[in-house]
Amino acid sequence: MNNLEIPAETTPEFTSTSETSLLVVIVDSNPSQKMLRDNPHVLTHCVDSVIAFANSHLMQKAQNKLAVMACHSKTSEFIYPGPNKPLDVRQIDGQYEVFTAVEKTIKHNLAKLLANEKSTLVTESLLAGAIAMALCYIARIQRTKPPGCRLNSRILVVTGSGDSASQYMNYMNVFFTAQKQGIVIDVCALDQHLSLLQQGCDITGGLYLKVPQLQGLLQYLLWVFLPEPPIRQKLVLPPPVKVDYRAACFCHRELIDIGYVCSVCLSIFCKFSPICTTCHTVFKIPGPLAVKSKKKKIKL
Amino acid sequence: MADSENGSSSQNSLVVKPINLECKNLYDYLKTRSRSTLEKLYNHPTICLAVYRELPELARQYVIRILFVEQPVPQAVVASWGAQAFSKEHIYVSKVLSELSVWQEAAIPGGLLGWILSVTFKRNLKLALLGGGKPWSMSSALEVDSKARDVSFLDAYSLERWECVLHYMVGSQQQEGISADAVRILLHAGLMKRDEDDGSPVITRQGFQFLLLDRQAQVWHFLLQYLDTVEQRGLNLVECLTFLFQLSFSTLGKDYSTEGMSPGLLIFLQHLREFGLVYQRKRKVGRFYPTRLALNITSMQNSEGPVLEEDTPKGNIVVETNYRVYAYTDSNLQVALIGLFTELLYRFPNLVVGVITRDSIRQALKGGITADQIIGYLKQHAHTQMLQGEVKQPLPPTVVDQIKLWEIERNRLAYSEGVLYSQFLSQADFNILKEYAETNGYLIWCNKEKRTLIINKSAHDDVKKFWKRYSKGS
């Protein structure tokens, strides 16, 4: 605080961080993801766990903030605070009324969203888009916060679907944006291992966890993801795994060690081809070095 | 073998330390309650919630981790949750949790010691978090209020009521009468005292310090003093505390029902109404609105920075590096407060200008106000312009440092009570005793050549015992 050191009489103050902590939870509630197709009841369990987790976040500090999003294949929506006027909630049991409001709002909005969902089977949830929305939301909160107020923001993605390479570019854009803005992305994988999102955690300094047992979801969430980033250093949490940053070639989507990169559009290919399939540039055939001097003459 | 205390120097005769305003937070308050009271308090989800939020960061994580565990958890396991580098903090946190009886030691089959959460605390925290059980007392259903009040009205109302109390303390002319009850509390808290001549209450130095606190701290301090007297009034302390915390967890701008409240609580409610913590149109109307004063009453240490709310009141004081202070205010109270530590230069209808000087600060320090309180006050009311630009420190560091230096220059001597040990027979004896005192942190001063040392007075008995043991042994 101050450059002047005044001998303090009080006991060491460990209770640090008066920062406001903003948490955006993205729940993948796409009903056609594999996990939910096998057993639709899992969704209720997951949503209950997420609500309890979200409330625990609010319980940490009075000034903590929360937003919850639902992510589908056709749309993503904020289900808390939600676009509508807050529900008028009266206490029905011993639960803190703010928590009751969170629970009611999330369940209400999610039910509405699921009812509108057409029964077409699209297994892919567009998580990158949902993260992009969350980043815009956080950027607005940052922009409009009163001066002098400190805010740390993080995004938690809870999903059971796999990550597909078709979203690769969007994923990378959101990861680098988050890194630039100092926003941590945490990922809780319920069903499959998510190598792309794991890269995002590594880039933004977040935690990645593949839940071994779905029954204990709430416990995993509370143990690993509840501590906000400034406190994480004080706790022993799962160590960062070494992330495989190898590229996948655009032609066969296979991970490669050595590849060819188009100098115009940076597409990656595993074999030499005379035309870039992405930007349709024609490449010259690599020949002996003598070709180079010839080229120069043409340029002149 | 002739050593013993030759004399003891006590500071009491030399200087009278000013009694400063002691501000307890919830933790300090609860620490002093008996275990059975705590158990009784933990029967209410609201209090568990308040206590939980008041715990240190790490403690909150510990509690949530064992919230769903039924058996005791080995202490070694809990210790392994924290990172090595923060083991000190872990010890501190464990102490706090034990002191508040949030967890207790329990034996685990196999001879290990473990921690287990207090059953009542666990049950009720779970209730608050996950639901179940009975609703809190004030949440009975209500018809829609035909004359509902909005947030800005409530803010204006609470401000007016609270300032009324403060105005009464400084005796400024815009005062309205406040009830005899309130005056009694002010007197009890030592914020005011009866004048020796005419018996009318006048403000004390603690009173001035009180005025410089931020609003939330003022309310909390005042209520603590009130709670002290609650039992004399025939009210139930647990009931009142529970109600207070229920209020603090209520929503601003919402109405609540008085249905089913005991007569004692209704009296308590009327008192809160007088201080502006709740708004009631009429005494018998059956509904009340909590105001901002009552919300998050305990979150005192968080008041450093503004919180992320759209409609919190804004600060209005600008401090420049040239020691000038500009306050955009028309409140006589605030002008009087700023006058405590500045030399006022100009006064306009909505602005006062003052300058901080060595004399003005010394004047304030002499009056018993500390530098931290002055800085805290300026920080609390810093104008939004001062907070622009993400700087950590809203005030100019030069001014802050200078105020602190002016305070330090008054305290060049530090007094500590001690006992003098001298006339040791041998250097070895002296060394033994010195080492013992040093390792335990009792030593205040020593001189090797003269073989004298001064030991903390409170540790005198302990050192004496050690000396007896030692001399017997040798």
Place this chain on the structure above:
Amino acid sequence: MVDEEEQKEYRWETGYEKTWEAIKEDDDGFLEASVADIIQRAKRKRQAQKQGNSKLGMMRHLYVILDCSDSMSSQDLKPTRLLCTVKIMENFIEEFFDQNPISQMGIIIMHNKRAEKISDLAGNARKHIKAINNLKQTSLIGEPSLQNSLEMALRALKLLPSHASREILVVMGSLTTCDPGDINTTILNLKSEGVRCSVIGLAAEVHVCRRLANETGGLYNVILDDCHFKDLLYQQVDPPPAALTLESNLIKMGFPHQMSVEGTEEPLTMCMCHVDSTDEGSKLNTGGYYCPQCYSKYCELPVECRACGLTLVSAPHLARSYHHLFPAANYDEITYENQTVICFACQKNFSETDKQVYRCPNCTKIFCINCDIFVHDILHTCPGCATNLSTFQIAHNTTQ
């Protein structure tokens, strides 16, 4: 593409602009809203220009030529021209490598009629920043020599493979240059080699600089103040359109990964990047990146393998550049007529003060102005398009 010459008229020759008329008071007599509006407009305009470039020079090789002559000690920039430049340059270097991770940069200073290379073409931001910081102690003497430094940069850039985009950026404080020969031939050489030269003048417009920039397809600007300086410098962060002479090529690259065999400890090894550096010696440690061709180890990426010459990168490095090539679609500005209650991305409630809202042509979602800027400046992904599978595919097909 950019090679054609555009002869711009001088400022005093252009039509009489009533700049003050662009600023209007709002209802309360404040100018702020109006000024903010102008800034927003300028941002959007620049954004619109960005679109349309289909071919960019992505593998950039940039030489920064810094004036360190006597004229840099002038105090019209605070505290001095040089110190101000060094500070702005530091941020620029970081931003440059952040946005162009597989590009390289080198720094040349000109003082006392000579050119001196203070750091070679390399892809490591830290090395350049260190070199730039050391400049604070240089004595500022003599006149600069533009020709000498351009020649020096050209000699290095000539050797690069034909797919590399070659650029020179000159920061010039002096109004004169002391050259050994005819600078016009140097300019012609630069032009024929396809080196794009941009100049930022700190004092006043100089003909030879304008000619250099115009001939080679670069930009020439004279700064107004330090903010403008920063703005001009940051324009160089975005990759320029590919020059006509630039060849397309497929470049062989390696994607190293950590050598981890299940269950075994990694062997202790030394990295190649520090093996012969004197100030921080190479240490034996585990971890690091191994060249997939010759198995030399490096402790950071991107890097060119010293043993076999393979360019080593990681996939995110390439991905970081994709947004230059596939930017988010520009939004259309439409007047707000209660089309929607909230901004799709940030959930802001629209009110009467929002006169304009922005609509994405692909997903037709409506956004507020702040999100428009955030999406195009930083995020580069339209949240509307990215959350809907049908528009998601449209967006991808049009950009690719």
